[in-house]
Amino acid sequence: MRRKPMPFLELLTPEEMGRADAYAVENGVPSMTLMENAGAAVVDAVMAHFPRQRVIILCGPGNNGGDGFAVAAMLRELGWSVRLGLFGSADKLKGDAAAMAERWRGDIEDARALSFDDADLIIDALLGAGLDRDITGDLAALVERINTAKAPVVGIDVPTGIDGATGLIRGTAVNADLTVTFFRKKPGHLLYPGRHNCGVLQLGDIGIPGEAVDAIGPRTFENGPALWTLPRREAEGHKYAAGHAAILSGGPLKTGATRLAARAALRAGAGLVTLIGSEDALRVHAAHVTAVMLSIVDDAEALRGFFADKRHNTLVLGPALGLDRKARALTQTTLGLDAALVLDADAITNLADDPDAALARLMNRKSGTVLTPHDGEFARLFPDISGDRLSRAREAAAQTGCVVLLKGADTVIASPDGRAAINANAPPSLATAGAGDVLAGIIGGLLSQGMDAWEAACAAAWLHGAAAQVFGRPGLIAEDLPDCLPAAWAQIDAR
Template identity: 40%
Template structure:
């Protein structure tokens, strides 16, 4: 089982283009599958649509075209769809124009709203709708939502009715989850082909609601060949990745984790780290701690063993290097950093361990801060390293401000 890909807007567009131009699937077929899938999700979530009024806000691009397909399918099953089109009908093109022509031939009310006043008129009776559909903007949005589009977003949010967003809630940056001006707060988002980073990154996650992915016909081979950079760790993937324990397994066959953490006043950081190691299935967990703090750990966590570093008092530091190196022997992995402090003797130890340990090392908390002060060590590791910084620690590692990091977490992490 592979990690679920999360394509950027550009990567998703490339998947669409290859499917259409190389594989030969017509673009209008993808749009039909998308709209049909969204209509089906609407029915599955909010019940049969027969006789029920659904107002669909459509924008000027293919996302609006998806909304027009939804309207047709709802009409087909006896629903009462209405379309609010925030685009000049004569300027629609391609597959969206084709689907608009179909809608115009059917008894589906079509309201064209080209200014804020027209949006207000169309939005006046929204509270009597069974539900609303947001098909204003898709994953290609790259500018703040303004004017009549902002008025439509605000009207949809105020209506107090269930909202389905088509592909992504209008106003969200598909790559970062940031809000571009204003954004629809959806109860259900139906996205096409694959989920996007903006569905899972905050604040986008708060505007996505329940997320449903619909297969629109992009071949799996096209996705596999795309080398999409970001991915989602799901429960299913995690369960598959964890090794099955044989019937005769015991603590000695399930790995030994060393925790290098804690200091005076921060013993809790070490205890929580050790508990985490036990919960993920480590057969053995040893806490490597300053000798004077050892009695705390001996009594606080019966399941873990302790290794008292006699040369250290209050903090792990360079004076205990030989004892700590001996403790690393025979371990499958280690954790370095929670609650160790950042004083120079401790920093010297952390830098040395980061560079020299030949086993997988999870680097967290104070160890990230220490490495941020001396980033030259980042490229000197002998073994695998996993860094888990929060935004403040990432700021120290990169030199960027936390606002800049939060605005595009994936790009900062990749760079």
């Protein structure tokens, strides 16, 4: 099958970006040309966002500093008032950075001694993305002075102090208003707190051949429709061909969360959706639902019986399920079902009672399984996994054989095969009660239609964010999201 084009969705670690640079050089693009093009990309971005004014450019000792020297020379030629400060000694510059410094032919001031009082703009070319230690000492002091200056800041590649692979702050970091990076984004541009420190992110073309991506084979992506294909109804299809998702309800006073999930599953295209649970709970549901069906499933035996009908191919459990003995028993029973599973909220906490046993049983499942923890639930189920969000999600997926969707403002979706996507379209308004229940339902609705678990989780996260954007005004509540899904879906059809 022909691979779908990915319009710049690949995310490259700093190490992979170094390999992309090397690929370009090996295929005839001089390294100085790459640096010149990087400088030109920054200049284009600066001129698009700011009027001609007084600018201070702060350069470091490496290639990021070389980019800064290129920017300084170009802006001066365009009539800007440019001062350049170097952190370090000019006689220690090497390679392309030294050559670009020669082209500057202007004063090189000590960055540590520069005053920013008269600057209208600061350009940060101190350090690149591949930090291997925390920033301390004089450089940390310089970063703090940048952050307290009145002038806006433009970062080159990543703001100084941000780890390009993880988005973590290494000691301290520049808060940029605009960041210009090259060829492909890095994970640290999308993962918090790096995403915040980058401000507006702009991607520049510096002449690296697109084939470099194929040579590198990156496994991390920005989530978007090019990563997955949504299910489509056949002209002669029927509702049973679109799958049958079940949502396991909590008790009679905890029914709202599962109704949100059920409606979301329907809006995501499931042919049929059934709420299952105790009779008392279903009587509450009956007063609220119309297209969603109801079936009494009150214990483990009834749950196995319900899924003996193979048309019932997906189960979502966890939203307001409860943490009592009955809920724990039902959660354990689901791990032995053939149906695809979405394990959310209370289901994850129930599994955390005996995480080692849970992980072993999850690894033995043959049907698609998606875990959707937030950070607290993740820590309960995976107490021995630490590190940045991307590496934690990947390790959890490897340990369970499941897709792990680690929820947050920078949701990460990791597959057991090593692929991972970072979702970047979710607005802050999604931080509202019940939004996670809707997300679980969307995943279940897509799984019921036969989507691969990783693709279903990625698509659901994107649609979830797009639905919130469709609502597009203050006052978003979880109940709004399912009915915004058709318009979100239509955005994909319109591309």
